[in-house]
Amino acid sequence: MRKTILISFIFLALYGVSLQDIVIKPGEEGTEVLLSLDGHVSYTDFTIGEKIVLDLLEVTSAFDGAAFEVGRGGVKTITLSPVPSANLLRVVITGEAAYTYTVNMVDGGVLLVLNTGQKDFEEWRASGSSYNPPPREEKVAVPEDHSALISLDLENADLLTVLRSIADYAGMNLVVGEGIKGNVTVRLVNVPWERALSLILKSKGYTYIIEGNVIRVGTGEQFAKEREARELAEPLVRKVYRLEFAKPKELEGIIKPILSKRGTINIDERTNSLIVTDIDSRQREVEELISLLDTETPQVEIQVKVVDIDRDVVQELGIDWSVVNLTFGDVAGSAVRGAPVERGEYSGIALNLATLRSFAKLTSIIT
Incomplete structure (x- = not known):
């Protein structure tokens, strides 16, 4: 007798909530499916094609599992299947099409509202319907994609x-x-x-x-700790990485942090190489890193043109140094390159060589 009481206590502890009934009826927004429960539950839900799968955690069924033929409100069948391996009750609702839906906890259970567009059908209850023996565990094909x-x-x-x-x-x-x-x-x-x-x-x-x-x-x-223990059991492998562009000393500090505790790295300047001793998995990481870093540095090409000139060449660049309309005080005349200019009693002669933009004037004083 004591054993029976103990087993019953364990069963109630594992499955504290029971599914009492399932009610399908028309609602304002579509078909309402109420899973009537005698307590609050946690659940997960997802869809596979036209199937809506609801996993009720730590819940048992008053029907001991069942497969119902519904045939109304856009719902074809409802299957209840206990999943002992996950300690849950799986409810699979198969619709006539792949409907969108909402699901929420309400007073008295979990309410699903299916957007079936059907509002004119008779209410259906699992408690008053016959059902077939359930499968031992409902298997639902789930896409292998981790983004499901x-x-x-x-x-x-x-x-x-x-x-x-x-x-x-x-x-x-x-x-x-x-x-x-x-x-x-x-x-x-x-x-x-x-x-x-x-x-x-x-x-x-x-x-x-x-x-x-x-x-x-x-x-x-x-x-x-598991990774460290696994690495300690692996054999060490020694590899020589001959660098083409980079210097071994430059890469040594970058590679050291990715080595295991038993890994070592040495430099051979003569052959411009790195000698790495470590387990095979770390060697693959080192090889991948070196392939990314040992690359040619981009070069910039600069073209320079050198022109050798002297004073005589400058004078032959096409500038005419002849000056006309020479004025300074009461003095008027002209000047030509190479021609002497008499100074007289004045301290110098002003030559108006050019008028620049913004009304600037270039002048020269001959002394």
Whole structure:
């Protein structure tokens, strides 16, 4: 008797909320689908073609799972399928077409409003309808693209349950590190599932790595220690990188930070080379970095024309130094290059050589 009570207590702790009924009826904005629940739940939702998939976290069904033929309000079928691996109940609503919809928590459950355009049909209830035996677990084909969209409305939901739900949606396996626990409260609408995963883990100080079809969740410290241990087990490889344009001393300081703890770097000035000893994965990083940095420096070509001239050449550049209308006080006359000019009692003679722009005047005093 004690065993029975204990098992019942564990079951209620895992599934504290139950789906009591499903009601489909016409609404002001389209077809309303109410999932009647006896408590508040967290959920995720997404669409695949004409299917709307709603995952109710930590929820069981009063129908022990079911596949209903609806045939009204734009809804063809509704399938209830428990997913024990993710501790959730999956509700798959298959429409006559791919409808847009809204979903919200309301008093008494979760309400979906489908934009079917149908408002004239009879109300349908799961509690008064017959159903077929459910599948053991509803498998929904999800695009392999990591940008596939998902919506989540979670309130104080168990982190591990949420992670299992996302992994199940993405069709990925999940490995959770030691000590990963907690509760999360988030509301995300139509975000890529990997982005949702990243945001949820960051809010708890955790991170993740995707290896093939496996999502690994842990702390940054756990992954750093794991990487260090893996690198310590790898054999060292020595490679010589002969540089064509760069100097080894210039690249030495740039390459050192990307080496592992066992990695070393040496310089051979004679051959203009770097000698790097490290594990193979770090060698690939070094090779890629050198290929980007060991490039020819762009050259600038400057053309210069040198002209050798002297005073006689300047005088032959075509300037006529003859002057007419020479005036200075009461003196009037003209001057020609090479002709003597009598000075008389005056201190000099002013030559009006040219009138420049802005009314400037160029004059010369002959003394």
